[in-house]
Amino acid sequence: EDQVTQSPEALRLQEGESSSLNCSYTVSGLRGLFWYRQDPGKGPEFLFTLYSAGEEKEKERLKATLTKKESFLHITAPKPEDSATYLCAVLDYNTDKLIFGTGTRLQVFP
Amino acid sequence: KAGVTQTPRYLIKTRGQQVTLSCSPISGHRSVSWYQQTPGQGLQFLFEYFSETQRNKGNFPGRFSGRQFSNSRSEMNVSTLELGDSALYLCASSARQGTTGELFFGEGSRLTVL
Numbered sequence: 444e445d446q447v448t449q450s451p452e453a454l455r456l457q458e459g460e461s462s463s464l465n466c467s468y469t470v471s472g473l474r475g476l477f478w479y480r481q482d483p484g485k486g487p488e489f490l491f492t493l494y495s496a497g498e499e500k501e502k503e504r505l506k507a508t509l510t511k512k513e514s515f516l517h518i519t520a521p522k523p524e525d526s527a528t529y530l531c532a533v534l535d536y537n538t539d540k541l542i543f544g545t546g547t548r549l550q551v552f553p
Numbered sequence: 554k555a556g557v558t559q560t561p562r563y564l565i566k567t568r569g570q571q572v573t574l575s576c577s578p579i580s581g582h583r584s585v586s587w588y589q590q591t592p593g594q595g596l597q598f599l600f601e602y603f604s605e606t607q608r609n610k611g612n613f614p615g616r617f618s619g620r621q622f623s624n625s626r627s628e629m630n631v632s633t634l635e636l637g638d639s640a641l642y643l644c645a646s647s648a649r650q651g652t653t654g655e656l657f658f659g660e661g662s663r664l665t666v667l
Contacts, residue, residue, distance in 0.1 A: 489657065531655075541652070541656075542598070
């Protein structure tokens with residue numbers, strides 16, 4: 444059965460303190476791995492798509508990487524406005540369904 | 554360009570009632586999918602529609618149903634509401650014909666069942 448596990452559940456950082464969020468997955472056929480950001484009271488906002496091991500994508504202070512079993516979202520020198528819940532999702536070739544992890548709630552303090 | 558619009562944003566129902574939620578996708582998007590989000594379970598896939606046809610369905614009971622109209626607008630219905638149906642219901646649209654993870658979400662309809 445497809446599974447997506449995100450860690451840690453919550454992360455508190457000081458402004459400027461870099462860190463990484465983890466998304467590990469079990470899927471029979473990975474069609475793509477996706478990162479989203481969700482602010483309180485809002486719907487998720489799409490950030491990145493990764494298709495194959497070794498692939499990397501960057502956007503401002505965020506960089507997403509992918510291996511055969513997990514993905515990392517690296518946050519470099521975060522700012523308070525980066526505070527949000529970050530969601531990871533995988534799309535399985537066989538089921539054609541998007542499976543989400545439960546997210547990492549990131550708080551960045553000035 | 555207007556985003557995905559969901560109505561109503563908030564609603565309160567009692568057990569046994571039914572509810573209909575509406576979703577207007579981004580103009581030109583023909584794929585609409587629905588998700589249920591709860592604190593314990595995260596986002597769970599309900600169903601996906603493309604050109605008025607249900608293309609995929611999640612593991613939810615038959616009380617959950619949906620449809621898509623010719624203008625790509627979509628509705629989902631939950632009958633015989635239970636307390637556990639309290640959740641944020643999110644609609645997402647996509648311009649792609651095939652299933653994709655690159656979705657544009659609305660702000661959701663928050664349903665409370667008393």
